[in-house]
Amino acid sequence: MYQPRTYRHWVKGKDLVAFNVTVKETDLYIRARTDLKSQAQKLVVKYRRMLEEYIEGHPSFLTSLEPVAVDDDAPPLVTGMAEAARKAGVGPMAAVAGAIAEAVGSELAALSPEVIVENGGDIYLKSLKQRLIGIYAGKSPLTGRVGLEIEAKDTPLGVCTSSGTVGHSLSYGQADAVIALSPSTALADAAATAIGNRIHQPEDIAGGIEFARSIGGLKGIIIILGEQVGVWGEVKLGEMAV
Numbered sequence: 001m002y003q004p005r006t007y008r009h010w011v012k013g014k015d016l017v018a019f020n021v022t023v024k025e026t027d028l029y030i031r032a033r034t035d036l037k038s039q040a041q042k043l044v045v046k047y048r049r050m051l052e053e054y055i056e057g058h059p060s061f062l063t064s065l066e067p068v069a070v071d072d073d074a075p076p077l078v079t080g081m082a083e084a085a086r087k088a089g090v091g092p093m094a095a096v097a098g099a100i101a102e103a104v105g106s107e108l109a110a111l112s113p114e115v116i117v118e119n120g121g122d123i124y125l126k127s128l129k130q131r132l133i134g135i136y137a138g139k140s141p142l143t144g145r146v147g148l149e150i151e152a153k154d155t156p157l158g159v160c161t162s163s164g165t166v167g168h169s170l171s172y173g174q175a176d177a178v179i180a181l182s183p184s185t186a187l188a189d190a191a192a193t194a195i196g197n198r199i200h201q202p203e204d205i206a207g208g209i210e211f212a213r214s215i216g217g218l219k220g221i222i223i224i225l226g227e228q229v230g231v232w233g234e235v236k237l238g239e240m241a242v
């Protein structure tokens with residue numbers, strides 16, 4: 001059943017032009033200085049084709065729930081997903097949304113000094129000013145009350161969310177939201193999934209944070225389960241305007 005993506009408007013960026021790009025399962029919500037929809041559409045088609053062609057010859061890349069080795073001549077998108085999955089200990093497709101958001105966003109950044117690409121709750125962000133990203137954690141009372149303050153100097157940055165209670169993405173955990181921050185959006189995506197898989201009850205939050213600390217390349221993590229919150233790293237929380 002379709003779930004309205006109201007969280008898409010929780011990245012404060014009314015000063016930017018917003019547009020959607022949809023190609024098969026990929027559904028991006030993008031904001032930039034100008035309308036770059038046609039350019040973004042071509043990029044999504046390019047990167048999807050790159051991934052689909054690799055999967056045709058390497059079907060385990062699509063189905064494995066554990067890291068897999070890739071060919072030396074694999075496309076950079078595929079290599080990046082595999083490396084992110086290796087660091088987090090998950091299958092490479094756990095990084096696909098973040099990887100595509102990052103690939104599209106980094107190319108659009110050559111055309112716009114500010115770019116925000118959201119792909120199913122996974123965000124690539126390049127900004128010249130502080131941005132506030134609202135946290136969507138399902139039925140947790142913290143939904144809509146707190147947000148992440150991201151400084152311009154810390155971008156480009158990946159901010160990715162995994163949930164065991166919201167959405168259709170595969171998660172073995174019960175966290176309302178696990179949010180990972182990394183300069184690599186693909187890694188943030190894979191890490192959020194891996195950490196989320198470990199959270200079943202509030203007592204698991206401390207262990208989830210310890211696991212996050214062991215994943216090289218993360219800047220910070222937030223784990224939300226009901227009213228319980230765990231935070232580690234370079235994370236600054238702010239109140240959302242009512």
